[in-house]
Amino acid sequence: MPDESPSSAPPPRWQRRPEARPEEIVEAAMTVFGQSGYARAKIDDVARVAGVSKGTVYLYFDSKEALFREMVRTRIVAALAEAEQFVRDHDGSGRELLVEVIRRMYLRMRSDQMTQLARMVHSELPHFPELARFYFDEVILRARRLVAQVLARGEARGEFRPGASGFAARGLSSLLVHTAQMQCFFQRFDPQALTEDQAIEGLIDLYLHGVLAHPSDRT
Amino acid sequence: MPDESPSSAPPPRWQRRPEARPEEIVEAAMTVFGQSGYARAKIDDVARVAGVSKGTVYLYFDSKEALFREMVRTRIVAALAEAEQFVRDHDGSGRELLVEVIRRMYLRMRSDQMTQLARMVHSELPHFPELARFYFDEVILRARRLVAQVLARGEARGEFRPGASGFAARGLSSLLVHTAQMQCFFQRFDPQALTEDQAIEGLIDLYLHGVLAHPSDRT
DNA sequence: TATATCTTACTGACCGGTCAGTTATTAATT
DNA sequence: AATTAATAACTGACCGGTCAGTAAGATATA
Numbered sequence: 001m002p003d004e005s006p007s008s009a010p011p012p013r014w015q016r017r018p019e020a021r022p023e024e025i026v027e028a029a030m031t032v033f034g035q036s037g038y039a040r041a042k043i044d045d046v047a048r049v050a051g052v053s054k055g056t057v058y059l060y061f062d063s064k065e066a067l068f069r070e071m072v073r074t075r076i077v078a079a080l081a082e083a084e085q086f087v088r089d090h091d092g093s094g095r096e097l098l099v100e101v102i103r104r105m106y107l108r109m110r111s112d113q114m115t116q117l118a119r120m121v122h123s124e125l126p127h128f129p130e131l132a133r134f135y136f137d138e139v140i141l142r143a144r145r146l147v148a149q150v151l152a153r154g155e156a157r158g159e160f161r162p163g164a165s166g167f168a169a170r171g172l173s174s175l176l177v178h179t180a181q182m183q184c185f186f187q188r189f190d191p192q193a194l195t196e197d198q199a200i201e202g203l204i205d206l207y208l209h210g211v212l213a214h215p216s217d218r219t
Numbered sequence: 220m221p222d223e224s225p226s227s228a229p230p231p232r233w234q235r236r237p238e239a240r241p242e243e244i245v246e247a248a249m250t251v252f253g254q255s256g257y258a259r260a261k262i263d264d265v266a267r268v269a270g271v272s273k274g275t276v277y278l279y280f281d282s283k284e285a286l287f288r289e290m291v292r293t294r295i296v297a298a299l300a301e302a303e304q305f306v307r308d309h310d311g312s313g314r315e316l317l318v319e320v321i322r323r324m325y326l327r328m329r330s331d332q333m334t335q336l337a338r339m340v341h342s343e344l345p346h347f348p349e350l351a352r353f354y355f356d357e358v359i360l361r362a363r364r365l366v367a368q369v370l371a372r373g374e375a376r377g378e379f380r381p382g383a384s385g386f387a388a389r390g391l392s393s394l395l396v397h398t399a400q401m402q403c404f405f406q407r408f409d410p411q412a413l414t415e416d417q418a419i420e421g422l423i424d425l426y427l428h429g430v431l432a433h434p435s436d437r438t
Numbered sequence: 439t440a441t442a443t444c445t446t447a448c449t450g451a452c453c454g455g456t457c458a459g460t461t462a463t464t465a466a467t468t
Numbered sequence: 469a470a471t472t473a474a475t476a477a478c479t480g481a482c483c484g485g486t487c488a489g490t491a492a493g494a495t496a497t498a
């Protein structure tokens with residue numbers, strides 16, 4: 001009879017956790033793709049970070065491309081849904097709402113994970129036409145509509161200049177996304193880098209003056 | 220005696236043009252890297268487009284990475300130098316100058332070549348620390364100084380709000396670069412895409428209101 | 439002017455490493 | 469015992485970089 005002392009129950013070399021794997025693999029993909037970019041990233045590395053073997057990754061995702069697509073989908077949609085919820089629930093002046101939306105969107109974007117994701121999306125989109133379509137419909141347009149909605153609210157109250165919203169709804173995303181990326185990446189080189197607060201307040205100040213009908217009213 | 224009728228001078232299979240090769244190869248690199256991104260681009264393709272063989276590329280550039288570096292350097296520096304020249308030569312109101320600078324920078328950025336270049340730079344910079352340093356010093360900082368200079372001129376004349384320039388100098392590049400990229404890439408998906416003129420005028424309008432002390436004065 | 443000699447710009451087949459994706463096999467769970 | 473989650477060894481395409489060889493064209497010689 002083989003010695004089976006109580007403490008020596010041989011721990012299984014691995015566990016079967018089919019429900020948890022996909023999310024774990026996507027999270028690992030965020031890390032690995034984020035650091036290396038799509039082309040350089042190795043499925044082997046994603047697997048290692050996720051704590052599984054390469055074969056397991058292919059058990060849950062058809063291909064490297066499919067994994068990338070799923071990653072972008074799940075991560076971005078979550079961020080946008082949150083912002084939409086906030087706008088729906090908020091009431092008050094257009095200005096207050098706008099300032100708070102900018103602040104929240106910026107804080108979402110400034111994380112390493114999100115700036116990396118944005119970088120990847122912009123550089124890889126041309127190679128994934130199907131994902132590009134999805135991204136345009138479900139991200140660009142939704143974000144634009146969200147901002148436009150905020151601007152319309154302030155415009156209806158006479159707080160914001162009429163007519164500006166056509167471009168202004170597009171411009172805010174550009175300002176937010178690009179500023180967050182610059183702050184994140186170039187901070188280390190920049191002796192006179194702005195602090196996070198300075199960046200946010202500067203951004204709000206510039207954009208607010210851009211859209212307000214009567215900027216002279218102090219905050 | 221072999222028949223050598225006047226018209227049948229056998230054309231050489233290739234010519235020796237050592238002075239012209241580097242520029243031709245860089246130009247080909249702009250096309251190929253631009254379409255495929257750094258990692259996907261094949262030196263074979265660059266060579267084909269340049270009309271030479273792969274070996275020739277390695278005759279003039281040490282490696283794929285070195286070719287990429289040279290490409291970024293030559294192409295971006297040219298664009299910035301032009302803008303600096305313009306600001307030096309111009310006199311007139313700060314507002315006029317700013318509007319004209321925005322217009323010119325936008326027109327420079329909106330070409331496929333330049334948006335592709337910007338895309339590549341942003342996605343590849345993390346993998347080329349040496350190039351990142353160069354890019355920050357010679358592009359980011361120079362551009363920021365250029366805009367700051369324009370803003371300072373208008374500020375001194377009382378045209379622009381004081382204090383805004385800290386962030387505003389950074390924000391303009393973001394707005395320009397990102398807007399040009401969005402326009403270029405997503406135009407095809409966007410049923411209500413802005414025309415080029417609408418984009419430029421919208422951008423100018425938003426930014427101008429952002430920095431002007433008395434926006435009410437009509438253009 | 440014709441031809442021989444030399445230099446070097448240029449070519450393209452090849453090598454070796456890398457990595458997406460597959461498959462034969464093992465082990466956890468029911 | 470049957471099922472299926474998970475592994476690990478394997479394959480083959482692909483591509484950056486090399487180098488032995490080729491030919492353009494310049495220079496020297498007759």
